Amino acid sequence: MNAASALRLILLAAIWGASFLFMRVSVPALGPVIPAVGRIVVGAVFLALVALLLRRVALQRAHWRHYLILGLFNTALPFLCYGFAARQLTASVMSILNATAPIWGALVAAVWLGVKPTLKSACGLLLGVVGVTVLVGLDAATSQPGAGWAIMAVLSATLCYAIASSYSKRHAADVPPFAAAHGSMWAASFTILPLLAWQPAPVVPTPLAVCAVLALGVFCTGMAYLLYFRLVQDIGPASALTVTFLIPVFGVLWGVLLLGETIGHNTLAGAALVLVGTALATGFDPRRVWRG
Template identity: 45%
Template sequence: MDGLRRELGLLILLAALWGGSFLFMRVAVPAFGPLALIAVRVGLASCLLLPMLAWRGQFGLWRAHWPRIAAVGILLTAFPFCLIAWAQLSLPAGMASVLNATTPLMTALWAWPLAGERLSAPRLAGLALGLAGVLVLLFGHGARFGIQSGAPALAMLGATASYGWAGHMAKRWLPGLPPLVTACGGLCSAAALMLPLAWWSWPANAVAPKAWMAALLLAVLCTAAAYLIYFRLIDRLGATRASAVTYLVPVFGVLWGALFLGEAVSAVMALGAALILAGVLALGRRR
Protein backbone atom coordinates (compact mmCIF):
# COMPACT_ATOMS: atom_id res chain seq x y z
CA MET A 1 0.00 0.00 0.00
CA ASP A 2 2.83 2.40 0.84
CA GLY A 3 4.43 1.73 -2.55
CA LEU A 4 1.14 2.42 -4.33
CA ARG A 5 0.73 5.70 -2.46
CA ARG A 6 4.28 6.68 -3.37
CA GLU A 7 3.70 5.97 -7.07
CA LEU A 8 0.39 7.84 -6.98
CA GLY A 9 2.21 10.78 -5.43
CA LEU A 10 4.80 10.65 -8.24
CA LEU A 11 1.99 10.56 -10.81
CA ILE A 12 0.45 13.71 -9.35
CA LEU A 13 3.89 15.36 -9.15
CA LEU A 14 4.53 14.56 -12.81
CA ALA A 15 1.18 16.05 -13.81
CA ALA A 16 1.99 19.16 -11.78
CA LEU A 17 5.39 19.50 -13.51
CA TRP A 18 4.04 19.00 -17.02
CA GLY A 19 1.12 21.32 -16.27
CA GLY A 20 3.68 23.86 -15.07
CA SER A 21 5.51 23.73 -18.40
CA PHE A 22 2.70 25.79 -19.95
CA LEU A 23 3.03 28.38 -17.18
CA PHE A 24 6.81 28.67 -17.64
CA MET A 25 6.55 28.87 -21.44
CA ARG A 26 3.89 31.57 -21.19
CA VAL A 27 6.27 33.62 -19.01
CA ALA A 28 9.48 33.00 -20.97
CA VAL A 29 8.50 32.85 -24.63
CA PRO A 30 7.76 36.59 -25.12
CA ALA A 31 11.32 37.39 -23.98
CA PHE A 32 13.20 34.59 -25.75
CA GLY A 33 11.04 33.87 -28.76
CA PRO A 34 9.92 30.29 -29.55
CA LEU A 35 13.11 28.97 -31.17
CA ALA A 36 15.56 30.31 -28.61
CA LEU A 37 13.43 29.17 -25.67
CA ILE A 38 13.11 25.61 -26.95
CA ALA A 39 16.86 25.50 -27.65
CA VAL A 40 17.48 26.41 -24.00
CA ARG A 41 14.91 23.86 -22.85
CA VAL A 42 16.19 20.84 -24.78
CA GLY A 43 19.86 21.84 -24.50
CA LEU A 44 19.88 22.09 -20.73
CA ALA A 45 17.68 19.01 -20.29
CA SER A 46 19.96 16.88 -22.49
CA CYS A 47 23.01 18.05 -20.52
CA LEU A 48 21.30 16.89 -17.33
CA LEU A 49 20.34 13.47 -18.72
CA LEU A 50 23.65 12.67 -20.46
CA PRO A 51 25.51 11.83 -17.21
CA MET A 52 22.78 9.36 -16.27
CA LEU A 53 23.02 7.72 -19.69
CA ALA A 54 26.79 7.40 -19.22
CA TRP A 55 26.38 6.03 -15.68
CA ARG A 56 24.08 3.30 -17.00
CA GLY A 57 26.52 2.47 -19.81
CA GLN A 58 23.92 2.92 -22.56
CA PHE A 59 25.86 5.07 -25.04
CA GLY A 60 26.35 2.01 -27.23
CA LEU A 61 22.60 1.58 -27.66
CA TRP A 62 22.29 5.22 -28.67
CA ARG A 63 25.06 4.94 -31.26
CA ALA A 64 23.55 1.77 -32.72
CA HIS A 65 20.14 3.39 -33.30
CA TRP A 66 20.94 7.10 -33.51
CA PRO A 67 19.29 7.91 -36.90
CA ARG A 68 15.91 6.60 -35.84
CA ILE A 69 16.25 7.99 -32.32
CA ALA A 70 17.03 11.38 -33.86
CA ALA A 71 13.99 11.26 -36.16
CA VAL A 72 11.62 10.24 -33.38
CA GLY A 73 13.21 12.64 -30.90
CA ILE A 74 12.93 15.67 -33.16
CA LEU A 75 9.27 14.95 -33.88
CA LEU A 76 8.62 14.23 -30.21
CA THR A 77 10.44 17.27 -28.80
CA ALA A 78 11.86 19.98 -31.06
CA PHE A 79 9.01 20.30 -33.55
CA PRO A 80 6.03 20.11 -31.15
CA PHE A 81 7.80 22.16 -28.48
CA CYS A 82 8.36 24.97 -31.00
CA LEU A 83 4.72 24.89 -32.09
CA ILE A 84 3.53 25.01 -28.48
CA ALA A 85 5.91 27.86 -27.64
CA TRP A 86 4.73 29.86 -30.66
CA ALA A 87 1.08 29.20 -29.75
CA GLN A 88 1.70 30.44 -26.22
CA LEU A 89 2.69 33.86 -27.46
CA SER A 90 -1.07 34.44 -27.46
CA LEU A 91 -2.82 31.42 -25.94
CA PRO A 92 -3.34 31.33 -22.15
CA ALA A 93 -1.42 28.59 -20.34
CA GLY A 94 -4.64 26.89 -19.22
CA MET A 95 -6.11 26.66 -22.71
CA ALA A 96 -2.81 25.39 -24.14
CA SER A 97 -2.70 22.61 -21.54
CA VAL A 98 -6.27 21.59 -22.38
CA LEU A 99 -5.53 21.44 -26.11
CA ASN A 100 -2.40 19.43 -25.30
CA ALA A 101 -4.71 16.77 -23.85
CA THR A 102 -5.75 15.90 -27.43
CA THR A 103 -2.54 13.85 -27.75
CA PRO A 104 -4.35 10.51 -27.21
CA LEU A 105 -6.94 11.55 -29.80
CA MET A 106 -4.22 12.27 -32.35
CA THR A 107 -2.49 9.00 -31.48
CA ALA A 108 -5.73 7.15 -32.17
CA LEU A 109 -6.17 8.95 -35.51
CA TRP A 110 -2.67 7.87 -36.58
CA ALA A 111 -3.36 4.27 -35.51
CA TRP A 112 -5.21 3.32 -38.69
CA PRO A 113 -2.72 4.51 -41.37
CA LEU A 114 0.43 3.70 -39.37
CA ALA A 115 -0.45 0.63 -37.29
CA GLY A 116 -3.40 -0.80 -39.22
CA GLU A 117 -5.70 -0.54 -36.20
CA ARG A 118 -9.38 -0.25 -37.07
CA LEU A 119 -11.40 2.26 -35.07
CA SER A 120 -14.42 0.68 -33.40
CA ALA A 121 -17.70 2.54 -32.92
CA PRO A 122 -16.93 3.47 -29.28
CA ARG A 123 -13.50 4.81 -30.28
CA LEU A 124 -15.03 6.80 -33.13
CA ALA A 125 -17.48 8.23 -30.59
CA GLY A 126 -14.50 9.19 -28.41
CA LEU A 127 -12.86 10.94 -31.34
CA ALA A 128 -16.09 12.79 -32.07
CA LEU A 129 -16.34 13.97 -28.46
CA GLY A 130 -12.73 15.15 -28.49
CA LEU A 131 -13.24 16.97 -31.79
CA ALA A 132 -16.33 18.66 -30.38
CA GLY A 133 -14.28 19.87 -27.41
CA VAL A 134 -11.59 21.25 -29.72
CA LEU A 135 -14.19 23.09 -31.78
CA VAL A 136 -15.71 24.59 -28.62
CA LEU A 137 -12.28 25.90 -27.63
CA LEU A 138 -11.47 27.14 -31.14
CA PHE A 139 -14.69 29.11 -31.56
CA GLY A 140 -14.62 30.28 -27.97
CA HIS A 141 -11.17 31.83 -28.47
CA GLY A 142 -11.87 35.32 -29.78
CA ALA A 143 -14.99 36.91 -31.20
CA ARG A 144 -14.86 34.91 -34.42
CA PHE A 145 -12.69 32.18 -35.89
CA GLY A 146 -9.93 33.50 -38.09
CA ILE A 147 -6.21 33.31 -38.71
CA GLN A 148 -5.32 35.55 -35.79
CA SER A 149 -7.52 33.81 -33.22
CA GLY A 150 -7.44 30.26 -34.58
CA ALA A 151 -3.85 29.74 -35.74
CA PRO A 152 -2.35 29.31 -32.23
CA ALA A 153 -4.94 26.65 -31.37
CA LEU A 154 -4.25 24.89 -34.68
CA ALA A 155 -0.53 25.02 -33.86
CA MET A 156 -1.30 23.19 -30.60
CA LEU A 157 -3.15 20.53 -32.57
CA GLY A 158 -0.17 20.26 -34.91
CA ALA A 159 2.04 19.64 -31.89
CA THR A 160 -0.21 16.87 -30.54
CA ALA A 161 -0.41 15.32 -34.02
CA SER A 162 3.40 15.23 -34.02
CA TYR A 163 3.36 13.57 -30.59
CA GLY A 164 0.95 10.92 -31.86
CA TRP A 165 2.96 10.20 -35.02
CA ALA A 166 6.25 9.98 -33.12
CA GLY A 167 4.71 7.61 -30.58
CA HIS A 168 3.77 5.14 -33.29
CA MET A 169 7.15 5.48 -34.97
CA ALA A 170 8.94 4.87 -31.67
CA LYS A 171 6.97 1.66 -31.23
CA ARG A 172 7.81 0.56 -34.78
CA TRP A 173 11.43 1.72 -35.04
CA LEU A 174 12.74 1.46 -31.48
CA PRO A 175 11.22 -1.65 -29.88
CA GLY A 176 12.88 -2.78 -26.68
CA LEU A 177 15.14 0.24 -26.23
CA PRO A 178 15.33 1.64 -22.67
CA PRO A 179 13.24 4.82 -22.35
CA LEU A 180 16.27 6.79 -21.13
CA VAL A 181 18.16 6.02 -24.36
CA THR A 182 15.28 7.22 -26.52
CA ALA A 183 14.59 10.28 -24.39
CA CYS A 184 18.19 11.42 -23.93
CA GLY A 185 19.15 10.68 -27.53
CA GLY A 186 16.06 12.45 -28.78
CA LEU A 187 16.73 15.52 -26.63
CA CYS A 188 20.37 15.67 -27.76
CA SER A 189 19.25 15.43 -31.40
CA ALA A 190 16.70 18.17 -30.84
CA ALA A 191 19.36 20.34 -29.18
CA ALA A 192 21.72 19.87 -32.13
CA LEU A 193 18.95 21.01 -34.47
CA MET A 194 17.82 23.94 -32.32
CA LEU A 195 21.19 25.51 -31.44
CA PRO A 196 21.80 27.05 -34.91
CA LEU A 197 18.20 28.25 -35.00
CA ALA A 198 18.61 29.76 -31.54
CA TRP A 199 21.76 31.61 -32.62
CA TRP A 200 19.88 33.00 -35.63
CA SER A 201 16.81 34.05 -33.63
CA TRP A 202 18.39 35.04 -30.30
CA PRO A 203 16.68 38.20 -28.96
CA ALA A 204 18.52 41.46 -29.54
CA ASN A 205 17.61 42.79 -26.09
CA ALA A 206 18.84 41.26 -22.86
CA VAL A 207 16.52 38.59 -21.48
CA ALA A 208 15.05 39.53 -18.11
CA PRO A 209 15.99 37.42 -15.04
CA LYS A 210 12.34 36.38 -14.62
CA ALA A 211 12.29 34.87 -18.12
CA TRP A 212 15.63 33.13 -17.52
CA MET A 213 14.29 31.62 -14.31
CA ALA A 214 11.18 30.36 -16.11
CA ALA A 215 13.35 28.84 -18.88
CA LEU A 216 15.62 27.12 -16.34
CA LEU A 217 12.66 25.69 -14.43
CA LEU A 218 11.16 24.53 -17.73
CA ALA A 219 14.35 22.65 -18.63
CA VAL A 220 15.27 21.27 -15.21
CA LEU A 221 11.87 20.47 -13.70
CA CYS A 222 9.44 20.08 -16.60
CA THR A 223 11.81 18.24 -18.94
CA ALA A 224 14.79 16.50 -17.29
CA ALA A 225 13.22 15.74 -13.88
CA ALA A 226 9.83 14.96 -15.43
CA TYR A 227 11.42 12.41 -17.78
CA LEU A 228 13.12 10.67 -14.86
CA ILE A 229 9.85 10.48 -12.92
CA TYR A 230 8.07 9.16 -16.01
CA PHE A 231 10.70 6.42 -16.44
CA ARG A 232 10.18 5.42 -12.82
CA LEU A 233 6.41 5.24 -13.28
CA ILE A 234 6.70 3.16 -16.46
CA ASP A 235 9.00 0.77 -14.61
CA ARG A 236 6.72 0.48 -11.55
CA LEU A 237 3.22 0.85 -13.02
CA GLY A 238 3.62 0.01 -16.70
CA ALA A 239 3.14 2.30 -19.68
CA THR A 240 -0.67 2.12 -19.69
CA ARG A 241 -1.13 3.19 -16.08
CA ALA A 242 1.61 5.79 -16.34
CA SER A 243 -0.23 7.36 -19.27
CA ALA A 244 -3.01 8.32 -16.85
CA VAL A 245 -0.97 11.47 -16.25
CA THR A 246 -2.54 12.78 -19.48
CA TYR A 247 -5.84 13.26 -17.66
CA LEU A 248 -4.27 15.30 -14.85
CA VAL A 249 -2.00 17.67 -16.80
CA PRO A 250 -4.83 20.04 -17.92
CA VAL A 251 -6.05 20.30 -14.33
CA PHE A 252 -2.68 21.63 -13.21
CA GLY A 253 -2.18 23.70 -16.35
CA VAL A 254 -5.43 25.55 -15.70
CA LEU A 255 -4.70 25.78 -11.96
CA TRP A 256 -1.20 27.27 -12.35
CA GLY A 257 -2.44 29.71 -15.00
CA ALA A 258 -5.23 30.91 -12.72
CA LEU A 259 -3.04 31.14 -9.59
CA PHE A 260 0.11 32.73 -11.01
CA LEU A 261 -1.01 34.52 -14.19
CA GLY A 262 -4.54 35.49 -13.19
CA GLU A 263 -6.07 33.64 -16.15
CA ALA A 264 -9.84 33.33 -16.11
CA VAL A 265 -11.50 29.93 -16.44
CA SER A 266 -14.58 30.51 -18.58
CA ALA A 267 -17.59 28.23 -18.99
CA VAL A 268 -16.64 27.68 -22.64
CA MET A 269 -13.16 26.54 -21.64
CA ALA A 270 -14.57 24.20 -18.98
CA LEU A 271 -17.01 22.70 -21.51
CA GLY A 272 -14.28 22.18 -24.10
CA ALA A 273 -12.00 20.56 -21.54
CA ALA A 274 -14.79 18.25 -20.35
CA LEU A 275 -15.56 17.11 -23.92
CA ILE A 276 -11.87 16.48 -24.73
CA LEU A 277 -11.29 14.47 -21.55
CA ALA A 278 -14.51 12.51 -22.13
CA GLY A 279 -13.27 11.63 -25.59
CA VAL A 280 -9.88 10.55 -24.26
CA LEU A 281 -11.54 8.37 -21.62
CA ALA A 282 -13.79 6.78 -24.27
CA LEU A 283 -10.75 6.00 -26.41
CA GLY A 284 -8.99 4.42 -23.45
CA ARG A 285 -11.82 2.03 -22.56
CA ARG A 286 -11.21 -1.63 -23.16
CA ARG A 287 -13.82 -4.10 -24.31
Protein backbone atom coordinates in the same frame (compact mmCIF):
# COMPACT_ATOMS: atom_id res chain seq x y z
CA MET B 1 -1.48 1.51 -8.20
CA ASN B 2 0.21 2.02 -4.85
CA ALA B 3 0.54 5.32 -2.99
CA ALA B 4 4.13 5.97 -4.19
CA SER B 5 3.16 5.57 -7.87
CA ALA B 6 0.07 7.73 -7.40
CA LEU B 7 2.21 10.46 -5.86
CA ARG B 8 4.70 10.27 -8.75
CA LEU B 9 1.82 10.50 -11.22
CA ILE B 10 0.39 13.61 -9.57
CA LEU B 11 3.86 15.19 -9.34
CA LEU B 12 4.48 14.51 -13.04
CA ALA B 13 1.15 16.07 -13.99
CA ALA B 14 1.94 19.12 -11.84
CA ILE B 15 5.36 19.51 -13.49
CA TRP B 16 4.11 19.08 -17.05
CA GLY B 17 1.16 21.34 -16.30
CA ALA B 18 3.62 24.00 -15.14
CA SER B 19 5.44 23.87 -18.50
CA PHE B 20 2.67 25.99 -20.03
CA LEU B 21 3.10 28.54 -17.24
CA PHE B 22 6.86 28.74 -17.86
CA MET B 23 6.32 29.11 -21.62
CA ARG B 24 3.92 31.98 -21.06
CA VAL B 25 6.58 33.68 -18.90
CA SER B 26 9.59 33.08 -21.17
CA VAL B 27 8.20 33.41 -24.71
CA PRO B 28 7.00 37.05 -24.51
CA ALA B 29 10.46 38.07 -23.25
CA LEU B 30 12.66 35.85 -25.44
CA GLY B 31 10.57 34.93 -28.47
CA PRO B 32 9.46 31.41 -29.42
CA VAL B 33 12.84 29.95 -30.47
CA ILE B 34 15.17 30.64 -27.53
CA PRO B 35 12.95 29.02 -24.86
CA ALA B 36 12.56 25.91 -27.02
CA VAL B 37 16.30 25.69 -27.68
CA GLY B 38 17.19 26.40 -24.06
CA ARG B 39 14.70 23.86 -22.76
CA ILE B 40 16.03 21.09 -25.00
CA VAL B 41 19.73 21.80 -24.41
CA VAL B 42 19.29 22.09 -20.64
CA GLY B 43 17.24 18.89 -20.63
CA ALA B 44 19.93 17.07 -22.63
CA VAL B 45 22.68 18.19 -20.25
CA PHE B 46 20.58 17.20 -17.24
CA LEU B 47 19.97 13.70 -18.64
CA ALA B 48 23.68 13.37 -19.48
CA LEU B 49 24.56 14.16 -15.85
CA VAL B 50 22.01 11.61 -14.67
CA ALA B 51 23.49 9.03 -17.06
CA LEU B 52 26.94 9.63 -15.60
CA LEU B 53 25.63 9.47 -12.05
CA LEU B 54 23.74 6.22 -12.67
CA ARG B 55 26.54 4.82 -14.85
CA ARG B 56 24.20 4.18 -17.72
CA VAL B 57 25.49 2.61 -20.93
CA ALA B 58 26.81 5.16 -23.41
CA LEU B 59 24.64 6.10 -26.39
CA GLN B 60 25.16 3.82 -29.38
CA ARG B 61 25.99 5.37 -32.73
CA ALA B 62 24.06 2.61 -34.50
CA HIS B 63 20.79 4.03 -33.16
CA TRP B 64 21.31 7.58 -34.42
CA ARG B 65 18.32 7.40 -36.79
CA HIS B 66 16.10 6.31 -33.91
CA TYR B 67 17.33 9.19 -31.75
CA LEU B 68 16.86 11.65 -34.62
CA ILE B 69 13.27 10.64 -35.41
CA LEU B 70 12.24 10.69 -31.75
CA GLY B 71 14.13 13.93 -31.13
CA LEU B 72 12.43 15.61 -34.07
CA PHE B 73 8.83 14.50 -33.49
CA ASN B 74 8.77 14.07 -29.71
CA THR B 75 10.82 17.12 -28.74
CA ALA B 76 12.09 19.66 -31.29
CA LEU B 77 8.97 20.22 -33.41
CA PRO B 78 6.44 20.14 -30.51
CA PHE B 79 8.49 22.52 -28.36
CA LEU B 80 8.79 24.97 -31.25
CA CYS B 81 5.07 24.75 -31.94
CA TYR B 82 4.26 25.45 -28.30
CA GLY B 83 6.71 28.34 -28.35
CA PHE B 84 4.82 30.00 -31.20
CA ALA B 85 1.45 29.24 -29.58
CA ALA B 86 2.53 30.69 -26.21
CA ARG B 87 2.72 34.16 -27.74
CA GLN B 88 -1.06 34.14 -28.13
CA LEU B 89 -2.80 31.44 -26.10
CA THR B 90 -3.15 31.21 -22.33
CA ALA B 91 -1.55 28.44 -20.32
CA SER B 92 -5.02 27.09 -19.57
CA VAL B 93 -6.06 26.76 -23.21
CA MET B 94 -2.73 25.22 -24.25
CA SER B 95 -2.88 22.62 -21.47
CA ILE B 96 -6.40 21.61 -22.48
CA LEU B 97 -5.52 21.35 -26.18
CA ASN B 98 -2.49 19.29 -25.17
CA ALA B 99 -4.91 16.55 -24.10
CA THR B 100 -5.75 15.91 -27.77
CA ALA B 101 -2.46 14.00 -28.21
CA PRO B 102 -4.03 10.56 -27.50
CA ILE B 103 -6.87 11.38 -29.92
CA TRP B 104 -4.31 12.06 -32.65
CA GLY B 105 -2.56 8.90 -31.45
CA ALA B 106 -5.64 6.77 -32.19
CA LEU B 107 -5.88 8.27 -35.69
CA VAL B 108 -2.19 7.81 -36.47
CA ALA B 109 -2.26 4.24 -35.14
CA ALA B 110 -5.23 3.48 -37.40
CA VAL B 111 -3.49 4.85 -40.49
CA TRP B 112 0.09 3.76 -39.79
CA LEU B 113 -0.20 0.63 -37.66
CA GLY B 114 -3.48 -0.62 -39.07
CA VAL B 115 -5.21 -0.53 -35.68
CA LYS B 116 -8.87 -0.18 -36.61
CA PRO B 117 -10.79 2.06 -34.21
CA THR B 118 -13.77 0.57 -32.42
CA LEU B 119 -17.15 2.27 -32.33
CA LYS B 120 -16.26 3.52 -28.83
CA SER B 121 -12.98 4.96 -30.11
CA ALA B 122 -14.69 6.61 -33.07
CA CYS B 123 -17.22 8.23 -30.73
CA GLY B 124 -14.32 9.44 -28.60
CA LEU B 125 -12.60 10.99 -31.61
CA LEU B 126 -15.79 12.80 -32.59
CA LEU B 127 -16.38 13.99 -29.04
CA GLY B 128 -12.80 15.27 -28.83
CA VAL B 129 -13.31 17.28 -32.02
CA VAL B 130 -16.52 18.75 -30.59
CA GLY B 131 -14.65 19.66 -27.40
CA VAL B 132 -11.92 21.47 -29.31
CA THR B 133 -14.60 23.28 -31.34
CA VAL B 134 -16.38 24.43 -28.17
CA LEU B 135 -13.11 25.58 -26.63
CA VAL B 136 -11.87 27.33 -29.77
CA GLY B 137 -15.18 28.82 -30.83
CA LEU B 138 -16.24 30.32 -27.51
CA ASP B 139 -13.12 31.06 -25.45
CA ALA B 140 -12.11 34.73 -25.30
CA ALA B 141 -8.40 33.86 -25.64
CA THR B 142 -9.02 32.13 -28.97
CA SER B 143 -10.94 35.03 -30.51
CA GLN B 144 -7.94 37.36 -30.67
CA PRO B 145 -6.16 38.08 -33.99
CA GLY B 146 -3.66 35.33 -34.80
CA ALA B 147 -5.17 32.87 -32.32
CA GLY B 148 -6.17 30.52 -35.12
CA TRP B 149 -2.53 29.97 -36.10
CA ALA B 150 -1.62 29.45 -32.44
CA ILE B 151 -4.31 26.80 -32.08
CA MET B 152 -3.03 25.06 -35.22
CA ALA B 153 0.47 25.14 -33.73
CA VAL B 154 -0.69 23.35 -30.55
CA LEU B 155 -2.63 20.75 -32.55
CA SER B 156 0.45 20.26 -34.75
CA ALA B 157 2.51 19.66 -31.61
CA THR B 158 0.10 17.01 -30.33
CA LEU B 159 0.08 15.39 -33.78
CA CYS B 160 3.88 15.18 -33.57
CA TYR B 161 3.55 13.45 -30.20
CA ALA B 162 1.15 10.95 -31.77
CA ILE B 163 3.57 10.21 -34.61
CA ALA B 164 6.40 9.71 -32.12
CA SER B 165 4.19 7.42 -30.03
CA SER B 166 3.31 5.17 -32.96
CA TYR B 167 6.93 5.10 -34.05
CA SER B 168 8.01 4.14 -30.53
CA LYS B 169 5.51 1.28 -30.44
CA ARG B 170 7.07 -0.19 -33.58
CA HIS B 171 10.63 0.17 -32.29
CA ALA B 172 10.18 -0.14 -28.51
CA ALA B 173 12.41 -3.21 -28.30
CA ASP B 174 15.28 -1.63 -30.23
CA VAL B 175 16.47 0.92 -27.65
CA PRO B 176 16.01 1.03 -23.83
CA PRO B 177 13.66 3.83 -22.66
CA PHE B 178 16.31 5.91 -20.86
CA ALA B 179 18.71 5.69 -23.81
CA ALA B 180 15.90 6.71 -26.15
CA ALA B 181 15.07 9.73 -23.98
CA HIS B 182 18.71 10.74 -23.57
CA GLY B 183 19.72 10.18 -27.20
CA SER B 184 16.63 11.84 -28.64
CA MET B 185 17.21 14.91 -26.47
CA TRP B 186 20.72 15.37 -27.89
CA ALA B 187 19.43 14.75 -31.41
CA ALA B 188 16.77 17.40 -30.84
CA SER B 189 19.44 19.80 -29.56
CA PHE B 190 21.55 19.51 -32.71
CA THR B 191 18.42 19.78 -34.86
CA ILE B 192 17.09 22.93 -33.26
CA LEU B 193 20.29 24.87 -32.50
CA PRO B 194 20.69 26.24 -36.08
CA LEU B 195 17.35 28.05 -35.69
CA LEU B 196 19.03 30.54 -33.38
CA ALA B 197 20.49 32.13 -36.53
CA TRP B 198 16.94 33.18 -37.47
CA GLN B 199 16.19 34.86 -34.18
CA PRO B 200 14.57 38.15 -35.36
CA ALA B 201 16.53 40.53 -33.13
CA PRO B 202 18.97 40.43 -30.23
CA VAL B 203 17.13 39.68 -27.02
CA VAL B 204 18.19 40.80 -23.56
CA PRO B 205 16.89 38.06 -21.26
CA THR B 206 15.21 39.04 -18.02
CA PRO B 207 16.10 37.05 -14.88
CA LEU B 208 12.54 35.76 -14.68
CA ALA B 209 12.60 34.54 -18.28
CA VAL B 210 15.96 32.80 -17.76
CA CYS B 211 14.63 31.06 -14.65
CA ALA B 212 11.56 29.95 -16.61
CA VAL B 213 13.74 28.42 -19.36
CA LEU B 214 15.91 26.65 -16.78
CA ALA B 215 12.77 25.30 -15.09
CA LEU B 216 11.50 24.07 -18.45
CA GLY B 217 14.77 22.25 -19.10
CA VAL B 218 15.51 20.79 -15.67
CA PHE B 219 12.05 20.10 -14.25
CA CYS B 220 9.61 19.94 -17.18
CA THR B 221 11.96 18.02 -19.46
CA GLY B 222 14.80 16.23 -17.64
CA MET B 223 13.12 15.31 -14.35
CA ALA B 224 9.75 14.75 -16.02
CA TYR B 225 11.27 12.19 -18.39
CA LEU B 226 12.76 10.31 -15.45
CA LEU B 227 9.43 10.32 -13.58
CA TYR B 228 7.52 9.21 -16.64
CA PHE B 229 9.78 6.26 -17.45
CA ARG B 230 9.76 5.23 -13.78
CA LEU B 231 5.96 5.18 -13.93
CA VAL B 232 5.96 3.17 -17.16
CA GLN B 233 8.27 0.67 -15.47
CA ASP B 234 6.22 0.46 -12.25
CA ILE B 235 2.61 0.59 -13.46
CA GLY B 236 2.83 0.11 -17.23
CA PRO B 237 2.25 2.50 -20.16
CA ALA B 238 -1.56 2.25 -20.08
CA SER B 239 -1.77 3.39 -16.46
CA ALA B 240 0.90 6.05 -17.01
CA LEU B 241 -1.47 7.52 -19.62
CA THR B 242 -3.52 8.82 -16.70
CA VAL B 243 -1.19 11.82 -16.63
CA THR B 244 -2.89 13.05 -19.83
CA PHE B 245 -6.07 13.69 -17.87
CA LEU B 246 -4.33 15.41 -14.95
CA ILE B 247 -2.12 17.83 -16.92
CA PRO B 248 -5.01 20.17 -17.90
CA VAL B 249 -6.08 20.34 -14.24
CA PHE B 250 -2.68 21.66 -13.20
CA GLY B 251 -2.23 23.73 -16.36
CA VAL B 252 -5.45 25.61 -15.61
CA LEU B 253 -4.65 25.79 -11.89
CA TRP B 254 -1.20 27.37 -12.38
CA GLY B 255 -2.58 29.73 -15.02
CA VAL B 256 -5.33 30.98 -12.74
CA LEU B 257 -3.26 31.19 -9.53
CA LEU B 258 0.03 32.55 -10.90
CA LEU B 259 -0.87 34.33 -14.15
CA GLY B 260 -4.29 35.65 -13.24
CA GLU B 261 -5.98 33.87 -16.15
CA THR B 262 -9.75 33.56 -16.14
CA ILE B 263 -11.75 30.55 -17.26
CA GLY B 264 -15.38 30.52 -18.30
CA HIS B 265 -18.06 27.87 -18.50
CA ASN B 266 -17.18 27.21 -22.14
CA THR B 267 -13.57 26.48 -21.16
CA LEU B 268 -14.69 23.92 -18.61
CA ALA B 269 -17.21 22.42 -21.03
CA GLY B 270 -14.63 22.17 -23.83
CA ALA B 271 -12.08 20.64 -21.46
CA ALA B 272 -14.61 18.06 -20.23
CA LEU B 273 -15.52 17.06 -23.79
CA VAL B 274 -11.86 16.74 -24.81
CA LEU B 275 -10.99 14.61 -21.79
CA VAL B 276 -14.01 12.32 -22.12
CA GLY B 277 -13.30 11.98 -25.83
CA THR B 278 -9.68 11.11 -25.06
CA ALA B 279 -10.78 8.47 -22.55
CA LEU B 280 -13.11 6.86 -25.06
CA ALA B 281 -10.61 7.03 -27.94
CA THR B 282 -7.88 5.36 -25.90
CA GLY B 283 -10.09 2.84 -24.10
CA PHE B 284 -9.08 4.39 -20.78
CA ASP B 285 -10.74 2.83 -17.74
CA PRO B 286 -9.89 4.45 -14.37
CA ARG B 287 -11.05 1.33 -12.51
CA ARG B 288 -8.21 -0.69 -14.05
CA VAL B 289 -5.65 2.04 -13.36
CA TRP B 290 -6.27 2.59 -9.67
CA ARG B 291 -7.13 -0.99 -8.76
CA GLY B 292 -4.53 -2.40 -6.36
